[in-house]
Amino acid sequence: MVVRSEAVTAGFIGIALGVVSLAQARDFPIFVRGVPQEGFMPLLIGGALVIVGTGLLAGGLLRGQKTPGPAVAVPRRTLYLVSLVVVYVFLLEIVGFFLSTWILCTGTIKAWRRYGWPAALLYGGSLSLLLHLCFSSWMKMPLPRPFWA
């Protein structure tokens, strides 16, 4: 997947958001005796978004904007980290804060090539232990608990 042109993509997204907003505006009254109602802002913002989006789109297409440099290829490491974080949030309420954060930290450290598994596990574990002790045990914040607790 190659990003063709940032302005074009941003423009599309702008238009899409604008349409969503306009759609929502349809469900509500806009004005009642001169007083704006729930639908007013969505209408205004939606309209503006469509205009701005179209402007970006047009600008991107007309000016034939160059692709933005070498960072065009799929950012694999970022994708890995994003997936890790997503899995992490799922795990949070299943195995609890401490365990899932340990996994997260370990995995994050591993995302940089410089560390091997033992070091990553060690640092990961210490970090999550520190966080757990500080915020859960000491400050008694109600962090997610494992399903067996």
Place this chain on the structure above:
Amino acid sequence: MKLQIAAGVLLVAILLAVTAGCGGTASKEPESPKYPTKPIDLIVAFPPGGSSDMTARLLAERLSKEWGVPINVVNKPGGGGTVGTLDVVQADPDGYTMLTHSITCTLAAATSTQCPYKWDQMTPVSLVMANALVLTISPDLPYSSVAELLDAIKKDPSKFKAGVGSAGAPAVFGLVKLFDAAGIDPKSVEMIVFQGGAPTLAAVAGGHVQLASQNLPEAVSLINAGKLKALAVTTDTRGKSVPNVPTAKEAGFPAYDQLGWNGISGPPGLPEYVVKKWAEGIEKVTQDPSFVQKIESMDAVVIYKGPADFEKFVEQEYKTALDIAERVGIRK
């Protein structure tokens, strides 16, 4: 390298020890009438600092000393009180997740067709406290009694705007009851919604709106500073910090009786022994003079109602609110 592996193993050992401790005093056997055995979450459906939150914290402090388990007050604001309430409605009925049941939680069911829970889904446990609403007007208005104000409104309702703290606030219902009693069409006085009590009262003090019916605790300092004129309070007795303000009864409008209140409720299907434990515990706390004193310093009164009474009370509040909401058109 070996050292790192050893350290890793050690860490795993610590991990297991800690996770075991994670669950608090993990009770090994299934729920038995021995309750409570582990920490309880007391949910407040509003941000910290409001009367719901304060009541919960004061209650939690005492009950946890009584019962020997931590009671965590957990704030889950959002949706005007519906997010936190829904959380409790969906929780396991094991007594370890309870709700600080504020009047707003019940009113939300009456004012909003989109309310994600039904008014009678919760298991009512007890009423704990209630506070008066106070009718306030801008200081430069020439009225010094409720009757005078209402007369002026009758003559020209369009000149009067009322401020309220939220679309479904007790304030709205208080004003409607008052207007009904005076023969004024509630829809003829525009109600402007502000974000909470403080901005509402500031708007009245600044003359941007003419009147408001907010919780007494929120208004006391402005009243005593002379920035607001107070015409009546909704309780049967005068407020301790505003002794010069007549009660609604004294002012001739006993129908203006809307109160704000807070109680405790649990998820649907809460077992009898949990309800009993809480009700008894709360009853004891409400008789403790220092608890009473702290509640009164918030300009509220301690009112205890047991489970059966509270259930009837909630039903009554809901039905009255529903009727008003539909009649005046606030139910959306």
Place this chain on the structure above:
Amino acid sequence: MEALSHLWHGFSVALSPINLMYCAIGSLVGTLVGVLPGLGSTATIAILLPVLSGLPPATAIIALAGIYYGAMYGGSTTAILINTPGEAASVITAADGYAMARQGRAGPALGMAAVSSFVAGTLSLFGLVLLAPPLADAALEFGPAERFALMVLGLSMVISLAGKSLLKGLLSGLAGLLVGMVGLDPMTGVPRFTLGSPTLLGGIDFISVIVGLFAIAEIFVNVQEQTRRVYEGKLKGLLPTRKDLRDCAGAMGRSTIVGFLLGLLPGVTPAVASFLGYDMEKKFARDPSRFGRGAIEGVAAAEGANNSATSGGLVPLFTLGIPTTPALAVLLGGLMIYGLQPGPLLFEQHADFVWPVIASMYVGNVMLLILNLPLVGLWAKLTQVPYPILSAGILGVCVIGTYGVRNNVFDVWMMVAFGVVGFLMKRWDVPAVPLVIALVLSEPLETSLRQALKISGGSLMIFTRPLSLAILLLALASFGVSLYSRAKEGRLAVAIEAGGEDVG
């Protein structure tokens, strides 16, 4: 003057060992709390209130005030070091502060934040002492129409901070306004943009957005580039130089005044004050293009404004009992539990309470400066921690902070989502700051507009009230100046980058 003799007496009480100790503890706890994104002073104060209830009232309030101020400071520390603003008030600090950190100037940034906060805090406390009652009364005149005008002024910043492409900046700002609308309609309580989900009824918490767009997105970018440290190489000096201090003197002074006046107004939070203080500084600067890229005056202005707004907020709280922000509402609750009724009577009846508290706020400011300046070196070293480990820690802290706002995993999901959004925005060169500004302003903007028009019965004449009109004209001027500067920068850029490069 009687006030000064009261103040003197107040100092003698505030400097008593017990009160000093609690002041220090409060400041420290506050700083720690502020470092954590999300868990704000509001929740901490509420949580600690029962714990402190055993203490004499003055001591307890001193501790709480220490937390409040400390949290302000802690939030800016992480904003500068790891691009993780702890709350809305630190967002603008992150803009220039983090840029400075990446240039090896984390120390001067932190130091300037501390100094600016101290100067602002001190000066504004004098404002509090000398001007409180008349100012509070004036603040009541500030109604919905005036607030709307102020929010429009705030929005004008979007133009100013849009970066190279105005359209992208507008896109970002509009998106922010849109995100702010998710949830219940603030006036009528009906759900908007909630797609039937009960959790979305509560809206998208802005901490999730801020943390996601700034902290998480930064990590997502850095992992791809395998960044080794926030700053490699030797740190260039640990404290602001004399030149830095001289450059920022004007910024500190102006932002203090602006922040204090804004903080007085109901509904205007230190965050909004920091936006406007920063923007004003940018307009006064000789070379506005430096702002956003590591201009130390930006840090000074943002921090000065938000700190003096913090003190400004105490004016209506003490004199009228009106809290202008949620944290102050909790403080108010605290006062009431002690039976202390705010209002002018507070000054008369409880002089033995009020003056020590005010004095200790000053002491607190001094204490924060003394505690934090030496630590600046230590904090700055954080920029040299190996990034893999640092980022893991940041992720953990961000999750805790975001979750802790409403104890809802949904907020953590939002943080991740906005992290991805932020990453994409960085790739596509869409600025994130306008989104955040617009998000913060979204609700008050809409609310005050609808309130004003409801009061006036649909007539736009309400905006011609003197104060409202003045602010609207100022906003117009602000728009004009920003557009003009952009045009100037554009021409300058074209002149420099001779050769067909896109100027947006």
